[in-house]
Amino acid sequence: MVNVAQVKAVRAFNRFYTRRIGVLDRYLGSDFSLTEVRILYELAHRPHLTATDLVRELGLDAGYLSRILRRFTHEGWVERETAAHDGRQSLLKLTEAGYAAFAPLQQKSREEAAELLASLPAKERPKLLSAMDTLHQLLDPATKRERQVTLRGIQPGDMGWVVMQHGELYAREYGFTNAFEALVADIAAKFIRDFDPEWERGWIAEVDGERAGSVFCVRKSATVAKLRLLILVPEARGLGLGGKLVDECIAFARGKGYRKLVLWTNGHLLAARAIYQSRGFVLKETETTPTDYCPRHPLVNETWELKL
Structure with a gap:
């Protein structure tokens, strides 16, 4: 049975880490929320997703996702096309403007990650990465990757x-x-x-x-x-x-x-x-x-x- 001290420890870590990586309000000082950036990330790296795919894989409320996609469509960042294999499905894809909006966010994220690692002595970095990998695999065993x-x-x-x-x-x-x-x-x-x-x-x-x-x-x-x-x-x-x-x-x-x-x-x-x-x-x-x-x-x- 999970005890109160364990719950407090998890919550304390969540508060610390979200503050440390700058996602409490806007994402890394941008005009985007963390959820919006994650949606852009998925669309940039995995073409031909449906809204249903995003709801399932990101654990989002369908109405909340719909509002975000309407904004993205209005800004000209996302467009829809009919799936060739099923005319009832609409596939989401980033436009060139969408990629242009996402690119600086991705670069900023890379810079923040590099800054986080650079703040540690080189010999301490493997410990951090190993701890992150352990956390990832324990909470989501399906993501276990083959080590190089x-x-x-x-x-x-x-x-x-x-x-x-x-x-x-x-x-x-x-x-x-x-x-x-x-x-x-x-x-x-x-x-x-x-x-x-x-x-x-x-x-x-x-x-x-x-x-x-x-x-x-x-x-x-x-x-x-x-x-x-x-x-x-x-x-x-x-x-x-x-x-x-x-x-x-x-x-x-x-x-x-x-x-x-x-x-x-x-x-x-x-x-x-x-x-x-x-x-x-x-x-x-x-x-x-x-x-x-x-x-x-x-x-x-x-x-x-x-x-x-």
Whole structure:
């Protein structure tokens, strides 16, 4: 059952956000209401809508919509045409004057959105967008969209991000100290310093244009490569990205003629171990040792290998 505090929280957020985006009276200082702009938006982006479509999809009162459409028609912004498939239906379309009236509103909206994002530090913007996406999907599951997932090569600044993610995530989820971050920093620095583009490669996974994971293939010998620094941010879990990163590393090592791909991990990293096992990696060696970066308990260090 919904309680009073929850209702108050929703109402408080609504008051804050409508004030923040400037839609309490006129839309962004224009002569249009938010409803009028939304109708123009739908007609600009979805031709051949009927008045019935707008009532249903925007949740409008039919009489209220009719009054708005009469005004738009009088201003020369909207015209009607008979549907070819059904002579009883009238299709609404924006005229050239209608597009001209809508264009500055759309540009103003883009500028306001850019200003809102620019007011936040760059590292905070993904949090805002993720929260908005979560809100959208929870309140309207039918709008759930497929997230854009890509893998790309390493670029300047990526290695610092990889070190930071290892430091933050392992501290938060496993209680590791910054000694572990130093270990990862050493590995990252060595990769940059000794990088052999002919035999080594690194990948960054991006979700909706933001870094979300990494993996590296490092040359150990003429016949053996190492999989290193596999990580995935919590927000990107469940998208199959960990497997895609490992698959990319395997394909590269195999294509270069390596006979074996090896990796080192810890026994408590269950998700990563499941990925390795599903790809045919075999656990070859375990060693339980105390470390200065995991004071909670001794770590079970594991060596896995995959014959290519």
